Amino acid sequence: MNYTGRYGLEINPFIKNGKDVLVETNEYKEVxxxxxxxxxxxxxGVLTGGAGRGKTTSVRQWANELNPAAYKVVYISLSTVTVIEFYRQMAMNLGIDPYYKKVDNFRAIQAIIEKYKREK
Incomplete structure (x- = not known):
């Protein structure tokens, strides 16, 4: 069915990630x-909610409004990671070669964040 033509829509709202559609609901404003x-x-922070509730869309919209010269946004899409996997993903996203030990990754992440803080 041609939903866009029939209902006068600009996009098909049923296509997943076809285009981020943001409706500024009270929930979005709270997020x-x-x-x-x-x-x-x-x-x-950690943002949780059911599937299709707009978590990713809300955070992407918010992150796009940040000054890229002042902030570094790291997106980790895996929802079921261990602590060491989280640290490794974070390290890689910050441009660090991940270490084997959790504590080494933690220290490296802290150091790069401090470096970003000093430089920006």
């Missing part, structure tokens, strides 16, 4: 407020 709070406090 944005909390992400901005984490940004101000230099915090670390």
């Amino acid at each position: 944005k407020f909390r992400l901005n709070y984490l940004l101000q406090t230099k915090g670390f």
Whole structure:
């Protein structure tokens, strides 16, 4: 069925990731407020919710509004990772060759974040 023509839509809303459609609901505004709070406090957060609830779209929209000269956004799409896998993914996304030991990855991540902080 041609949903776009029949209902006068600009895009087909049923195509997954066809185009990020953002509806500024109260939930989106709350997510944005909390992400901005984490940004101000230099915090670390986890966003959870059911499939198709707009988590990725919301975070991508928010991250696109950040100054790329001042912030480095790291996206890890795996939802079932161990701590060591998380550290390895984070290290690779920050341009570090990952270490074998968790503590070494943790220290390397801390060091690169401190370096980014000093430089930016």
